[in-house]
Amino acid sequence: xxxxxxxxxxxxxxxxxxxxxxxxxxxxxxxxxxxxxxxxxxxxxxxxxxxxxxxxxxxxxxxxxxxxxxxxxxxxxxxxxxxxxxxxxxxxxxxxxxxxxxxxxxxxxxxxxxxxxxxxxxxxxxxxxxxxxxxxxxxxxxxxxxxxxxxxxxxxxxxxxxxxxxxxxxxxxxxxxxxxxxxxxxxxxxxxxxxxxxxxxxxxxxxxxxxxxxxxxxxxxxxxxxxxxxxxxxxxxxxxxxxxxxxxxxxxxxxxxxxxxxxxxxxxxxxxxxxxxxxxxxxxxxxxxxxxxxxxxxxxxxxxxxxxx
Numbered sequence: 001x002x003x004x005x006x007x008x009x010x011x012x013x014x015x016x017x018x019x020x021x022x023x024x025x026x027x028x029x030x031x032x033x034x035x036x037x038x039x040x041x042x043x044x045x046x047x048x049x050x051x052x053x054x055x056x057x058x059x060x061x062x063x064x065x066x067x068x069x070x071x072x073x074x075x076x077x078x079x080x081x082x083x084x085x086x087x088x089x090x091x092x093x094x095x096x097x098x099x100x101x102x103x104x105x106x107x108x109x110x111x112x113x114x115x116x117x118x119x120x121x122x123x124x125x126x127x128x129x130x131x132x133x134x135x136x137x138x139x140x141x142x143x144x145x146x147x148x149x150x151x152x153x154x155x156x157x158x159x160x161x162x163x164x165x166x167x168x169x170x171x172x173x174x175x176x177x178x179x180x181x182x183x184x185x186x187x188x189x190x191x192x193x194x195x196x197x198x199x200x201x202x203x204x205x206x207x208x209x210x211x212x213x214x215x216x217x218x219x220x221x222x223x224x225x226x227x228x229x230x231x232x233x234x235x236x237x238x239x240x241x242x243x244x245x246x247x248x249x250x251x252x253x254x255x256x257x258x259x260x261x262x263x264x265x266x267x268x269x270x271x272x273x274x275x276x277x278x279x280x281x282x283x284x285x286x287x288x289x290x291x292x293x294x295x296x297x298x299x300x301x302x303x304x305x306x307x308x309x
Contacts, residue, residue, distance in 0.1 A: 003190060003201070004130060005097045005113075006090075012188050014131035015204045015261050026186055030177035031243065033088045033189060036081070037170060043081040046074040053144040054169045055196050062086050092191040097135065097199070107137060122147050122269075123200075132204040138172060140196040147172035150248055150273035155231055159282055162232040162248055164271050172198060175272055178249060181242040182219045184267030185258060205258025205266055212254040217265050222249060223296045229285050234271050241293055246275035 003010040011022045018026065040057050047065075051057050060082050069079040098113035099106035107124050114126035114135060123138040140146045145166035155161035176187045188201040208214075215236055222238035225248075230237060234250035241247075251271040260266050279285050291298040 004128065005135075006092065006190055008090075008190070010188060010190070010201065012133055012186055012201050012203050014128075014133055017203055017260060018186050023180065023186060026188060027177065027180050029088070030173065030180060030189070034170065034173055034177065036085045036088050037173065040078075040081045040085045043074070043078040047078050049078075055140065055144040055146070057085075058089070058169045058192060059091070059194065059196060060085070061091065089189060089192050091194060092199070094193050094195075094197070096191075107139075127204065134202045134204050136200045136202065138198040138200065141166055144196070146196065146198065147175060148251075148271045150232065150234075150250070150271060152273070152276040152278070158228055158231045159285060160230045160276055160279070162230055162234075162237065162250075162273070164232075164234055164251070169198070171273070175270060176200060178240065178242055178247060178272050179267055179270065182221060182240070182249075182267050182270075184219075185260070202268060203260070205260050205268065208254040208257050208259070208265075210254055214252055214254055214257055214265075217257075218252055219267065221296070222252075223292050226288070226300045228300075229279075229282075229288070239275065239289075239292065240272075246289060246293070247272050248275055 001010060001013055002008060011018045011026060037054070037057065041054065044051065044057060062083050064082060065075055065079050068075040093101055094106050095101040098111045100109050103109045111126070113129055115129055116124065117127045117134070118125040123136045126135045127133070128135065138146055146169055147167035148164045149167035149171040150162040151165045152160050152162055173189065176189055179185070179187050185202045185205055189198065190201050191199045193199070218236060218238065222240055225237055225239050230248070232248065232250050236252040237248060237250040239246060240249045249270050249272045251269070252267065256267060256269040257265050258268055279289065288300060
């Protein structure tokens with residue numbers, strides 16, 4: 001099937017969930033997109049191009065360096081990297097999605113094809129009037145930032161304090177990967193506008209009552225973090241192993257869950273960041289990470305064998 005706004009193939013339509021193969025393909029797309037952004041950044045650096053933020057890379061057009069590609073070498077590699085990136089995150093104007101581009105704030109104007117169903121600091125959510133598919137528009141914020149990620153600092157009551165802050169485009173793309181890794185509502189990244197608005201698509205679910213306690217219903221892949229290791233300023237901070245790396249995942253309150261057609265809870269949003277590299281300097285934390293990677297139910301301390309007692 002094809003998306004009604006972009007005409008491109010899509011794996012999401014209304015409330016229907018992709019099958020296992022479709023899920024795996026979405027996850028693969030997230031991984032490829034992150035790899036392509038890393039290649040683009042490396043190729044730009046080889047050409048001496050210094051971006052103020054990764055937003056400058058994300059919005060590069062296919063013809064940006066066409067006149068220089070004939071020189072070969074690094075410039076040819078940069079042109080190839082831009083085209084590879086644009087294949088995975090095409091540039092599309094807001095009017096492709098039924099918005100009036102000339103309006104002062106197009107997302108606030110009436111749209112005959114999309115009905116606003118929610119919104120927050122990071123994104124505005126709309127439902128397709130035809131089938132209910134959810135389209136999320138992630139708006140850039142001050143200093144070319146977008147979304148939210150965690151920053152880490154030495155803590156007073158724990159080894160680390162994690163505080164949510166303005167994110168970048170890589171962090172936003174990592175968020176989508178982690179939502180799918182947790183079995184959340186399938187998420188498809190479909191476009192970015194020339195203004196830097198990232199557009200993602202999710203299956204439609206039923207919201208939970210606001211203020212409900214989700215602590216007993218979190219995805220089983222998440223590991224509770226001992227309070228002596230980390231304190232975070234978002235709900236239910238947890239450890240997740242995904243893509244061969246450890247992540248801090250949080251903000252798992254009721255507004256960031258929905259129920260699918262079978263009644264199962266599905267994550268639709270979160271705040272995350274790679275687990276701090278400085279953790280390797282903490283022997284107890286390093287040993288705990290190794291044990292919970294193999295067994296998520298492992299406790300804080302290694303169980304002693306009888307012959308060690």
